[in-house]
Amino acid sequence: MVLTNFGDGAFSQGIVAESFNFAAVDKAPIVFVCENNGYAISMPVQRQTGADYLAGRSIGYGIPSMRVDGNDVLAMIVATTDAVERARKGEGPTLLEAVTYRMSLHTTADDPKVYRNEEEVEYWKTRCPLARFEIYLKNKNLLDEAAIERTAAECEQEVIEGRERFRGRATANPREVFDSMYEKLSPELEDQKREYLSKLDRKNEEGH
Ligand SMILES: Cc1ncc(C[n+]2csc(CCOP(=O)(O)OP(=O)(O)O)c2C)c(N)n1
């Protein structure tokens, strides 16, 4: 059983169509989960596709699908569990479209203010899956403020520890970035490597 996640932007790549076709023909045990967060970097989904319902795309390949509120944890669990069961029973692939939003930047080099407005972000803040699930659990008396604070502190600690573990293991040497991709560098890459290494040398001399 395989579950694969991809974005709305990735969905515009032709290879997704080919994967759907073979997966359906072979009744492959796959759950395709498209995370539709409304943007492919800065490209809104309305400008990537003429269809406003990405879940509809797999139907023509013979793959059943469902559009799910991707910010509803319980809905995602139910839909994913059903799809996983279908796959395990040999009934073939399923597509789930999880409708959500990217609250943060695409990368640290991205500035979303250039391509989306603040109102949109504010609207999605009210649909935050963590806040919604918190309200749900509180209403059922399964969660109180102390538990929320404890969980937040534990999560924070886990992230800090994970980061420290990663940093402890990172042994990358910046002088070697050109050395593992090709057996022999092209003349252009040789030029880039020379320029890059001399920049590093200059930085070291300046004591940065
Ligand atoms: C084959 C290919 N084409 C283009 C890119 C450049 N690229 C990187 S991320 C991205 C957009 C992806 O959009 P989406 O799948 O919606 O992911 P999200 O931005 O929501 O994380 C593109 C076009 C790439 N990495 N690979």
Ligand SMILES: [Mg+2]
């Ligand atoms: Mg996206």
